[in-house]
Each structure stands twice: as structure tokens, then as C-alpha cells.
Amino acid sequence: MKKMMIKSLRRNQKNLMSYINQDRFIDHCAVFGTYNIKDAVYSNILGLHALQHRGQEASGIFYFQDNGQFSFKKGIGKVSEVYAGFDHEQIENPKVTNGHNRYSTFGGSEEKNIQPLYAQINKDIISISHNGNITNAHYLKQILLEDGCIFQSDMDTEVILHLIAKSKETNIIEKIQDALRKVEGAYSLIITYNDEIIAIRDPNGIRPLVLGKKDSGYVISSETCGLDIINSTFEREINPGEIFLINDKGTRSFSIANKVDKKFCIFEYIYFARPDSNFLNQxxxxxxxxxxxxxxxxxxxxxxxxxxxxxxxxxxxxxxxxxxxxxxxxxxxxxxxxxxxxxxxxxxxxxxxxxxxxxxxxxxxxxxxxxxxxxxxxxxxxxxxxxxxxxxxxxxxxxxxxxxxxxxxxxxxxxxxxxxxxxxxxxxxxxxxxxxxxxxxxxxxxxxxxxxxxxxxxxxYCDACFTKNYPVPLVDQTLKKQQKEQIKLV
Ligand code: SF4
Known part of the structure; x- marks a missing residue:
């Protein structure tokens, strides 16, 4: 009963906020990850707090420890609500953390849609956080469903996870490359693979993703304000089309595709990003x-x-x-x-x-x-x-x-x-x-x-909301339109 009441109150709150905010473009999601830093879970909470403006519906942190143990903390609400009372000091400092703030642009705001998503592929543990939108997700999901895949959430991000799991390639980077070459759209991703962390930006670099250094480790954040809050120093942006791997051996860059066509969202400057963040030296x-x-x-x-x-x-x-x-x-x-x-x-x-x-x-x-x-x-x-x-x-x-x-x-x-x-x-x-x-x-x-x-x-830059010059094909939209046309003809 209490749960139902809280749910209903939250729904009312969301309705009110969406009514008040209905005349705005609403921010999307935030990703934040750490590799080999002190107080990693607390740092991730702070990073997500700094990135709260990019998503207020839900938040989650996945963490993987040196001893191979992994766990997850997630909930519906703002960062201050989700992690209130979370005894992070009791957790042995994890090697990698992967955090996410959600505003649903694909799938509803139920618990099953809180990121990061994680899965076991053979003996390996993989987690994924996503900021962006896959423009051929419905199309790919249909193919995956016909192929016997079972989806746990309504999110486009899960399509990427299934594509990685199904890839016949031998190592994780090749599996990710294989998966992402099938995907269209905007994605800034943080993937953890056991105790490794991988930062990825789509070949157009539509959504932001930056890399920082702290202690002897690394921090990955949607915006530089996420680095500032934990005194991490800005290194550089993850490049469009880059897969940046961090593990015990050091760091290495790989490419998703041969063709890179930078189209950073110009609206980040107008409204989405926090004013104290920097992109492209601006x-x-x-x-x-x-x-x-x-x-x-x-x-x-x-x-x-x-x-x-x-x-x-x-x-x-x-x-x-x-x-x-x-x-x-x-x-x-x-x-x-x-x-x-x-x-x-x-x-x-x-x-x-x-x-x-x-x-x-x-x-x-x-x-x-x-x-x-x-x-x-x-x-x-x-x-x-x-x-x-x-x-x-x-x-x-x-x-x-x-x-x-x-x-x-x-x-x-x-x-x-x-x-x-x-x-x-x-x-x-x-x-x-x-x-x-x-x-x-x-x-x-x-x-x-x-x-x-x-x-x-x-x-x-992407300026499609002012020009309708969409830099990435809108596969799902085109299919929807065609289906509507077919229905009309029938
Ligand atoms: S500039 Fe492009 S990515 Fe940014 S809000 Fe407009 S259409 Fe979306």
C-alpha cells in the first residue's frame, strides 16, 4: 500500500513537472565512470550529483571489485534520494564503477529501465550506461526478438548489450566494434567488462563524453562539471567514433568505423549543459x-x-x-x-x-x-x-x-x-x-x-532541430512512416 502511494505521488510529481516543463526540450541522461580511484563509489555519487540536470527520474551505480565481486545500487528519484542512507563506506573500494542518471527518452521510467544494465556473458560481467538514442533500435530489436533474444527492459541500450553478447568475435573490443557497426544514432557509452572500463562515443560525437585523471586512475563523465566536483583533472574529450579502453595494462584507443563525421549537439551550448562545463575548448x-x-x-x-x-x-x-x-x-x-x-x-x-x-x-x-x-x-x-x-x-x-x-x-x-x-x-x-x-x-x-x-x-555540429538536416539516418522513424502509409493504402 505504502509502495503504491509513493508510486502515485511520484507519478503526480512527474506529471506536474512535465506540465511545467512541457515548453522545453528536456535533458537526456548522464553517464559517469571511474577506474582505479580512491573512494570510487562516493566519487561516482558526487559525479552523478553534478550531472543531475541531465536526468532526474532515476539513478544507478554498478561496481566491480578486485576480488571479482560486483554489485549495484539503483532507484527511482534524484541522486540525493536514491543514495540517501546508502552505506558506501562499507564497500571495499571497487576497481571500476559505472553510474547513470536517467531521463527516459526511450522506454518508461520503471525500475526495470534504470541503468546501468548489466549481464553475464559466459564468465564475464559486463555493465553499460548510455546517453543518447539509437535511431534503429526498434528495427534491430525486432530482428533480435525473431532470433530468440529475451529483453528485460524497454530501453534501446539493451539492444547494444544483446548485439555484444551475440557477436562471434573473440575479444571484447572486437565484439563491441561488431555490435556498434550495426547501430545508428547517438550514443556516449560507459561499458565495464570485469575490471576494465571502456568509454565510447558514436562516430558523430553527438552527445558529450570527457576523460579526466585522478589519483593513479581515470574518470569518465558526460560533462567536465562531473570531473570538477571530485577534483579530477580534465585530460581530453573522447573523440567521435572512439573506443577508449582502460585496464591494468594502461590505455588504448580503437575505432568504431572508418568514417567519422563530427556533429556535436549545438543545443548543449544553448540549454542542456551546465554553464560551468566546457566542450571543444569552449x-x-x-x-x-x-x-x-x-x-x-x-x-x-x-x-x-x-x-x-x-x-x-x-x-x-x-x-x-x-x-x-x-x-x-x-x-x-x-x-x-x-x-x-x-x-x-x-x-x-x-x-x-x-x-x-x-x-x-x-x-x-x-x-x-x-x-x-x-x-x-x-x-x-x-x-x-x-x-x-x-x-x-x-x-x-x-x-x-x-x-x-x-x-x-x-x-x-x-x-x-x-x-x-x-x-x-x-x-x-x-x-x-x-x-x-x-x-x-x-x-x-x-x-x-x-x-x-x-x-x-x-x-x-548537429543543428537538425533548427534545419531538419539530420546527420544520422532516422531508420525507426522512416519505418514507422512507411507502416502508416501502408495502413492508409489498405
Ligand atoms: S542539435 Fe541535434 S542533437 Fe541537439 S537537440 Fe537539436 S536535433 Fe537533437
Whole structure:
């Protein structure tokens, strides 16, 4: 009974959060692993804590000790909830640990879908953590099912595990190569194989993965902020298409495929990553400041009294916009950081108030002012509309809405929870229609060129949600479409 109540409360909490967050692209997952460092389990918990923004539904740590013993701690909830009371000091320090924070982009959020997944293949113990999304997972799963494989979870990651287990190759690296050459999509993986650890990034390097050093060992993390929290020094990024093996003999790099085409997710700079992380020698906070500056330079409008961000998503870009324009920066909207702790599910009539649970306006500051309002992106437009309405009710005279990214016209299939294309406002309305829908005085998006300038970029990025130029084939999507067409014909 108690279990059922907790489940129902969690479901309500998730519903509330997804209602409040429905106008965002939602972060995906985080991976964190250690090899031969002191206090390995505790370090992994801290690493996952630093990476909490990439997944809040569930967390798990697998660990393998020198004596061949292995175990697992996992649970639904945030890192602070899952590992509360976990007596990690009683565990003999493991040689390798493999940790994961989950936000489900494939499969539900039940216990069976908590990563890392692990299995015994002959006498060997393998665990796997995955950030990303396999775009031909349904296709491969169907083949594996027909071949007699039994799946324990709903996750695309399990497809990789089965492919490794079924490979006829002789050693683990060749088995992994054999498996991953069949897989399409985005994957940053940490695999442990007995007391060895392997960091892997797909040939496009869509999701991040970095390598650090600590003590006489190594740390692997989705972002550099995960290295910082345990005082591990940044070594380098795992390269697109690289399989990086760490074991008693040292380290070695292998390739997944001959062809590597770097397409790092440009949205990591806009919203997903923590501002104190760095990718490709670019600090995320600085990139967001640059984005704000570019946003101003593209139109050079000085028609407002103050610049205010939608917190926290528009914060750094608003600072950049203010610096470039000379218009004073102010905090006109205050964010309640504790909203996730509420278990109240919004009823229909209270839905408009739900946005107030997260954002409230600073009435005294805003009354009678013309404002430049900055947010990182507009997805459906529903939350932006509610924020505009809050500001108008506070007596704001004019609202000039600036968006610190280009218009989102495509869904993401590479490990990010996004609405269907038909629900993306910029895919179904033009600029004037969006401006009218939001009821703002003017509306400006950053151009794609401006975004590339801001991140010191060239062509090595995925920008498919702004262009629909998907760098990796969407096999499952194409098959789904074909099936729908066939059904129509019948
Ligand atoms: S489609 Fe957008 S969110 Fe997805 S990987 Fe590409 S840039 Fe990132």
C-alpha cells in the first residue's frame, strides 16, 4: 500500500513537472565512470550529483571489485534520494564503477529501465550506461526478438548489450566494434567488462563524453562539471567514433568505423549543459554570453528600459545582450527552485497558476517599463505565452521578446525528449503569427549564423532541430512512416 502511494505521488510529481516543463526540450541522461580511484563509489555519487540536470527520474551505480565481486545500487528519484542512507563506506573500494542518471527518452521510467544494465556473458560481467538514442533500435530489436533474444527492459541500450553478447568475435573490443557497426544514432557509452572500463562515443560525437585523471586512475563523465566536483583533472574529450579502453595494462584507443563525421549537439551550448562545463575548448557560460551579444548585434534595437531573463534558461544570454546593448540587466522574474518537491497535480482550472509555481514577477521593478525579455528557446510557446501574460498583469508597458536560439522546427531523435513536430510552434506558425500568439510587441530569434559565430563554430555540429538536416539516418522513424502509409493504402 505504502509502495503504491509513493508510486502515485511520484507519478503526480512527474506529471506536474512535465506540465511545467512541457515548453522545453528536456535533458537526456548522464553517464559517469571511474577506474582505479580512491573512494570510487562516493566519487561516482558526487559525479552523478553534478550531472543531475541531465536526468532526474532515476539513478544507478554498478561496481566491480578486485576480488571479482560486483554489485549495484539503483532507484527511482534524484541522486540525493536514491543514495540517501546508502552505506558506501562499507564497500571495499571497487576497481571500476559505472553510474547513470536517467531521463527516459526511450522506454518508461520503471525500475526495470534504470541503468546501468548489466549481464553475464559466459564468465564475464559486463555493465553499460548510455546517453543518447539509437535511431534503429526498434528495427534491430525486432530482428533480435525473431532470433530468440529475451529483453528485460524497454530501453534501446539493451539492444547494444544483446548485439555484444551475440557477436562471434573473440575479444571484447572486437565484439563491441561488431555490435556498434550495426547501430545508428547517438550514443556516449560507459561499458565495464570485469575490471576494465571502456568509454565510447558514436562516430558523430553527438552527445558529450570527457576523460579526466585522478589519483593513479581515470574518470569518465558526460560533462567536465562531473570531473570538477571530485577534483579530477580534465585530460581530453573522447573523440567521435572512439573506443577508449582502460585496464591494468594502461590505455588504448580503437575505432568504431572508418568514417567519422563530427556533429556535436549545438543545443548543449544553448540549454542542456551546465554553464560551468566546457566542450571543444569552449566554456558553456561564455558561449551563452556570446549568444546574447550576437542576438543584440543582429538587430541593434535599443527600445527598452531593461533586459530581463526568463530564469534560469535565459540568464547568461540576457547578461550578454545587456553588455552588448548597454541596456541595464535586471531580475524581473523570480524562479522558485523548489517546485519539483511539490506533489500537487494541477487540475484543469488551476493550470494557469502552475506556471506561477515556478515563476513570479518582481512587480515593483516592472510596472510601466518597456522590457527586452530573453529566453533560450521557444518550443510549443505555451509557457512563453503564460510568462508574457504574467508580465502584462504586472503592468509592463512593452515586451520585446528575444530568443537566444534559432526557431525550432524539428524534433530531436538523438536522446532528447521533444514534442512532435506538429506541436513545435515555429514549425506551424510564421514569425508574425508567433508574435501575435504570444501577444508581444516584437519578436526576434537568433539566426543560425549568429549561433555558429557565438560558439566559434564551423560545420562540426548537429543543428537538425533548427534545419531538419539530420546527420544520422532516422531508420525507426522512416519505418514507422512507411507502416502508416501502408495502413492508409489498405
Ligand atoms: S536535433 Fe537539436 S537537440 Fe537533437 S542533437 Fe541535434 S542539435 Fe541537439
Amino acid at each position: 566554456n558553456v557560460y561564455e558561449a551563452r554570453i556570446n549568444i546574447g551579444k550576437e542576438l543584440y548585434l543582429e538587430k541593434k534595437e535599443n527600445n527598452s528600459d531593461i533586459v530581463i531573463p526568463v530564469p534560469d534558461s535565459g540568464l547568461a544570454s540576457a547578461i550578454g545582450y545587456s553588455e552588448a546593448s548597454g541596456i541595464p540587466f535586471q531580475l524581473g522574474i523570480i524562479r522558485n527552485h523548489y517546485v519539483g518537491r511539490s506533489f500537487i497535480q494541477p487540475k484543469q482550472e488551476l493550470r494557469d497558476l502552475a506556471v506561477k509555481m515556478k515563476h513570479n514577477v518582481n512587480l515593483k521593478l516592472l510596472k510601466g517599463k518597456s522590457i527586452t525579455l530573453i529566453d533560450d528557446s521557444i518550443v510549443r510557446g505555451t509557457t512563453s505565452k503564460k510568462i508574457v501574460s504574467l508580465l502584462k498583469n504586472a503592468g509592463v508597458k512593452e515586451i520585446h521578446f528575444k530568443v537566444a536560439s534559432p526557431a525550432i522546427i524539428g524534433s530531436c531523435y538523438y536522446g532528447v525528449d521533444t514534442p512532435n513536430e506538429d506541436n513545435l510552434i515555429a514549425n506551424i506558425k510564421n514569425l508574425e503569427e508567433i508574435k501575435n500568439y504570444l501577444e508581444v510587441d516584437s519578436l526576434q530569434y537568433l539566426s543560425l549564423n549568429g549561433l555558429y559565430k557565438a560558439v566559434n563554430g564551423n560545420s562540426g
